[in-house]
Amino acid sequence: MINDTTRGRHRAPGRHNPLSELKLLARESAQPALKAGALVAATGGLVAGFANPASADSLSPAAAKAAGANAAVAPQGAPAAVGPAAAAAPAASTALSKIGFAPAAQQATAQRVATSKPQVIQDVQLQAQRAAAQAAAAKAAAAKAAAERQAAAQRASRDLTRSTLTNSTSTTKSGSNGYTPGASAGMRASHNWATAGQCTWGALNQWYQSEGYYPGGWTGNAMAWASGARSAGYTVSSTPRTRSIIVMQPGVAGSSSVGHVGWVTAVNGNQVTIIEMNATAGPYNYDTRTVTLSGGMSFIYAP
Structure with missing residues (x-):
């Protein structure tokens, strides 16, 4: 195997040293300084990128003298072999300025974002439940008020009926026999215990309407x-x-085989006016009539 050691563009085997090759070209060139400047300009500062450390070889005195003699004839436009020029520091920018937004627009946007009011998200289901609860409470309050008004009206009606009947009884007694029988209070019941639609049920219901309780x-x-x-x-x-x-x-x-009862509403001598159920009007219905006092009649007094 034969090694080609010819000088020129062919490289010798072994490690390549760009600085040695440049020195060789400068020594062998007819115009060393001019070609060195051209090479430096072409490489764009290759010497600075591949420079050896401080212990590397330097130009011989003869080559340095030749390079200094020809430096005057080098073109003025040739670049100096000092490496690439330092780039100017870029101006401060933001992400929005890179896509065309001016700082003023950015500042205005930031102000709008900073001054915007938070949006309140309302729970629709919770509001519906609260509205339903309020409506139910209002309905219950109205029903309670209506019940209280009805109870008050019933009490007033009982008081009026009691007062009217008492006055009527007193007048009748003083005009007829001048005797006022006493009345004692007996046991009470929590409901109308008689058979619905019969005369007994009607009499107990009339007692309750007048006195407010069932005997x-x-x-x-x-x-x-x-x-x-x-x-x-x-x-x-x-x-x-x-x-x-x-x-x-x-x-x-005209009583049946099991007797008959009614509620006394007026007395005039021996004429007694009563309201009764299941008589001439039939079951569940009231009628009013006046009967003549006779034997076989008794009266249960309300206290």
């Missing part, structure tokens, strides 16, 4: 009510009086 402590058909009420603590008399239940034995004033 109790006895049961049975109408003909047994006088003895039953007396046993329960109520005053029972043969003298008619308003605010009382009239008890008629079977056959008296």
